[in-house]
Amino acid sequence: MPPPRHPVSDLVSDAKIETTILSDSIQHVFYAPGHSAQRRQEQRVENWSRERKLGEGAFGVVYLERCQPEVEGGACKLRAVKQIKKHIVPEQELDYMRELEAIFKFSNPRYSHCFVRSDGWFEEGDYVFISMEYLEHGDLQTHLVRRPLPEIETRQITSQVLEGLEYMHENGFVHRDLKPSNIMVVSKSPEWFVKIADFGISKRRQQGATTTDTMNKGTLGFTAPEVFGFGSGEGDGGVSYSFAVDLWSLGAVVYLMLTNTLVFPTLGDLFKYATGATVFPADRLKAFQISEQVLDLVTQLMIPTAVDRPTAKSAMGHSWMTAPLIQLKGTNSDG
Structure with missing residues (x-):
């Protein structure tokens, strides 16, 4: 019998990114406060494409992804994305929520000088994806x-x-x-x-x-x-x-x-x-x-x-x- 799954905290729930999986990229929608009564909320759309594998561990694979610039000549951003399979074996669900809880707890600016920062997570099918800052010098x-x-x-x-x-x-x-x-x-x-x-x-x-x-x-x-x-x-x-x-x-x-x-x-x-x-x-x-x-x-x-x-x-x-x-x-x- 699989162990009970860790409940989803508000911290984790609020960090989930609105995501659409496209044929050649991943599209995210982010929201921010607006600046007028007519635009009280603004949204930003980002499209990310996978570049290469950065590493692999017991519970996941980490990929390097690049953000496609919204306008020609715009700056390109890089991120590391950890892909976690929800089930190690069919009858055993990986309690990935506890990892997410730790990540978003310590992505707070108070702690982010000590921990690799994440700006959110999303899921697709049998996988959970965690978006993290990319550090070019590796481990x-x-x-x-x-x-x-x-x-x-x-x-x-x-x-x-x-x-x-x-x-x-x-x-x-x-x-x-x-x-x-x-x-x-x-x-x-x-x-x-x-x-x-x-x-x-x-x-x-x-x-x-x-x-x-x-x-x-x-x-x-x-x-x-x-x-x-x-x-x-x-x-x-x-x-x-x-x-x-x-x-x-x-x-x-x-x-x-x-x-x-x-x-x-x-x-x-x-x-x-x-x-x-x-x-x-x-x-x-x-x-x-x-x-x-x-x-x-x-x-x-x-x-x-x-x-x-x-x-x-x-x-x-x-x-x-x-x-x-x-x-x-x-x-x-x-x-």
């Missing part, structure tokens, strides 16, 4: 292929992601799949500006939910041990895993930025650490001559017991986050 993962990042740049990114996580957690949302491919780059080195993206398995944490109610495996290498049932979890008798899973994931992201390697590349590695059979692989971090402060923060973020990890807010106050830049390592060199 953080594509920038970590060649070399580790300097510690100073790593802190820039970490600070911005922590700010976004603090907003999410204050509003009751857990991301649950934080990783470099879900961190989008607005501007790159040496002055990084990043935003959190992809709320595909994000969820509002409910009081009294069981672990199995909220269990959704994220991405191996970045997912906390309690998600896989390893270790002691939250240490509270089976209550839903919480905001702490995002802090673990951030620790794994920081480790990757500094070393260009995954901290726990296999489930076996993760299991051994979570159950105390092995210690945290700090030597790999030390080989890159990093500061003691960042080593301390990463090990705190990746404590096996979820309840012992710092919150996003307390992590922002860690000595590594507040230390003068002169105390940080400008470059990482393999020792």
Whole structure:
């Protein structure tokens, strides 16, 4: 029996775009206040055509689309559109409404410096489409292929992601799949500006939910041990895993930025650490001559017991986050 579908909130309902699917494009109608008694409301028509695929994940495909200019010589706009199939299998409907709720909550101007912004959504047949801002520099993962990042740049990114996580957690949302491919780059080195993206398995944490109610495996290498049932979890008798899973994931992201390697590349590695059979692989971090402060923060973020990890807010106050830049390592060199 499929789980009950998440109800449509007013926030999501109001963000739905009036849409007509044409043979070679998608047509949207947008409304805005008018400027006279005769024209109290004005409408704007936009036609969008698909350019190419940008990426693909477990629950959707993202395409680049171009807006056809209304007048010759007019400016062309680009957007990213995520296409989500409503049903993974015929008997299981994907609860895409919870992703929409998170997206439009954090598209508010108060939060949009931390999150990829959306201007609306529409549906057609078995698919839901989410219109999002297009960021030409792609995701953080594509920038970590060649070399580790300097510690100073790593802190820039970490600070911005922590700010976004603090907003999410204050509003009751857990991301649950934080990783470099879900961190989008607005501007790159040496002055990084990043935003959190992809709320595909994000969820509002409910009081009294069981672990199995909220269990959704994220991405191996970045997912906390309690998600896989390893270790002691939250240490509270089976209550839903919480905001702490995002802090673990951030620790794994920081480790990757500094070393260009995954901290726990296999489930076996993760299991051994979570159950105390092995210690945290700090030597790999030390080989890159990093500061003691960042080593301390990463090990705190990746404590096996979820309840012992710092919150996003307390992590922002860690000595590594507040230390003068002169105390940080400008470059990482393999020792």
